Amino acid sequence: MTGNVRRPLPWWLAWPAAVAGGLLLDAATPSLAWWWAAFPAVALVLAALWRQRGWASVGLGAAAGAGFWLPQISWLTLYLGPVPWLALSILMIAWYALFGLCAAFVTRRLPGITWLAFAVAGLWVAREQLQGLVPYGGFAWGRLAHTQADGPLLQSVSWLGFAGLSGLVALVSAVCVAAWFARPSRQRLVTCCASALALALVAALVPPAPVAREGELRVAAVQGNSKSAIFDDRESGAVLAGHIEATDALLTDLEERGERVDVIVWPENSAEFALSDNVLGSQRVARLSQRAQAPIVVGSILRDPGDIFTNSTLVWGPEGPLTERYDKRYPVPFAEYMPNREFFRALVPDLVDLVQLDYTPGQRPAAFDVDTAAGVTRAGLAICFDIIFDQQAVAMMGDGAEIIFAQTNNADFGRTDESAQQLAIARLRGVETGRALVNISTVGTSAIVLPDGSDAATITPYTAGAMVATVPLTQGSTPATELGAWIAALWCVAGAAGLVRAMLAGRITRRN
Template sequence: MTLAFPAVGWWAMVFLAVPLSLVSIIGRRWGGALLVGFLYGAAFFLVNVSFTARYLGPVPWLALSLLEAALTAVAGLLLMWAYRWTPRVLPGRWGRLIVLPMLVAGLWTMREQWLGSWPYGGFPWGRIGVTQVSGPLAPVASWVGMSGLTFLVVLFCAAAIEYVRLGRARDLRTALPAVGLLLVLVVVPAFPTTAAGSMRVGSVQGNGPAGYFDQRAAGDLLDAQLSATVPLIGEDMDVLLWPEGGIDSDPTARAATAATLDALSERLDAPLIVNAATTRGDEFFNTSILWRAGEGAVQTYDKIHPVPFGEYVPDRPVFEALAPDLIGLIGREYTPGRTVPVFDVDGVAVGLAICFDVIYDDVIWAAADAGAEVFMFQTNNADFRGTDENLQQLAFARMRAVETGRAVVNISTVGTSQVIAPDGSVIDGLAADEAGAMLTDVPLRTGLTPAMVIGPGVHVVLGWGSLLALGAVGVLARLRVSPQRKTAPSRQRNGAAR
């Protein structure tokens, strides 16, 4: 499964990995299902999120990976029960070929949603849907979203497994569910959003010392961004975009920084979208700022999902007692934002996400609902230099373009940065660990894709709906077994009397 994710990105590997994972669950008892689920989760997450050990060592990496593996193990029980109970309730071939695969796919998707929402807001990182961004199934995400695409991929795999398990290869009707679904997945085009002109965007990757442990003096990050912006001076643009962590002081509180941004905005004759840590009262925020010369911060958006154990420490006294040195590194406690992630830039609605905000569906839904015509994502990947993290996050950005039918400008402090078309293809880009600037005519789009309209409903149906369906199947399976147990002794007695 790890091979399906960047940097390798072999999207087709999911069609091998998912069946192998499911087959290993079938027929297990609860102990075996827990063990298999844990081993699968550990093998996957220990590699997939190994970037978390880049600077902080093995403790955060092992803690996150093994927690995700434990949750995966618990969810493996649900899959085991689905395979055990459904054939008892629906023993016919269509129950095996249609109902069972749908239940299994729903429970797999529910597992992704569970890991992506709990604990402490979850970490929706290793989702199957995102692996398909470079494959022929990507357009389907514009209709059903990333979770819906996960469901359909697993549904095909589970249906194919049941076709083989039934052992009726000569009866071509038994292949219809899997083959029919595959044809739909391959043939369905992306939902067409409506062209609404273009926006000329300058975006700058300063490649400054933006990591936690990078050696730097005050103002070094701002200076790096300013130096990389120089080639754009004198160019015509509608807005200049800088990444997360591009400014190392609060321009809303520090006059010198505000004056620097004023001068830059005036020279460019364009507003700026920048990012900085800001303070309001006793609270800290990770803030995107729309800045205009002479006006300052005319609009702000605070990151909705600060990273637990990165930007704040939940239950700090507990974890500080366990790992005081590591927890002590996290000095600030960022507060979650409460504003809509959209800026109005001279009449153009710009959707926003800050770093890991991009992996949370609710941020994208909120921006789409607010009329975003283009998305601009600001991120800082400096703490993960030399790993696949920036490419995995970039895959999310590309899939968000497909889901929303919108172009995306994904700008990083250190890379990889890209301008992405509404179909997920790359318009422009900057390599990692190099300073540079892009000036791009970015297409604008209007109209909501079905994925944006039904996205919250898909989560509810595939999440809670799958659990309710499994519960119903379990009750029916028990009711079916109970009468058989009651009649068995009477049959034996009657046989003895005869």
């Protein structure tokens, strides 16, 4: 120890702490979903970085990132092998390395506890925001907020948004670490840690943000359990046939019980390519709609004039396709389109050529009207990874969504954690917006989620079937969707202000 502060951890403690923190953070996400582990995980990462110097801070940040990202997205290796997994992991680890450099710099130059904790938590949020933007639109996966989908802080996301919840978790851990390194009296150390934990407790006790509820909707969602992965050996039309068959079984069951539904939702890609041009397939879906006396929301790949391809959602009625349409706003780079195709083909030609179509980002509204027996319902749409982006939530609410249909196709990731991770994000998104959410996959994990985050209905993964639930319709916005961008900006300002103060402190020290 020197002066009133503790020295940084020695290398033989710092490196294991960084890796352990990353691994524990992965355990906080599904499938283990140890939500509580997020707090010691962040504390271990920060303790490893605290007051470290130069390349050590970069390396420790990278070690923490590797401990988290390598297992977190290991599902990429299932069909595509190690190259895409390593490439994306290295990119995400680089963001952690940059965070390590900045956090160590700030903690080395600045004194204090509370202010320093806010600065470090702000840097954590800033890293999450940047990784969700750069490059190619970013990858807004693996955020601290995602660990709380099954924890007591779930309802607070309706007030704070994803960035605000991430900041809260980071702040609680940062206060404890900052207090320990500041070497205060034992009483003050206990007070600081107790105050941080009390902050988390208060957030856990806060009820969800109030929103207006008006009307209900009886929803059915169909999981066809068809061979829907890229490399599955299947005949053209097999995915559509699987969902038609599962819907037929659903309607038979409803008829036997004397029940009906207002709308039926199918997953992403469930109607395969250009359902409108498939005369027989279109007629079969229309007949199902007529039999159900309810519209069917389907996913289909569309080709527009000029060889423009979109991953889209359409609505089918008894007479065939209706005018409603949504196009996926966030196609996945290297999966649904290939950026800088010639450059990457020179590096990995076999993998690049697997991506044969380049889907165009959608420009249509993020919600459309669905005319049901219960009345016209405004449905917000999010196809697969659309759901992970905060901008999509804002767009859905701005376009008047009363319920969210989150269609996805997880078949490429098999029985890995990917589908559970995505459902956790969707659950948080439903609570954040105050909306019921239908997360329907071709193979699972599928669930109808109520606005409080609880499951109204589920389907066993990798089984053909349907789920039915009556859900409330919601009007108006939550503080999270109204102020979420401002909350994220404030956290980023806190991190930037810490960096500026640290640089100024260094100049003053050199002058003296």
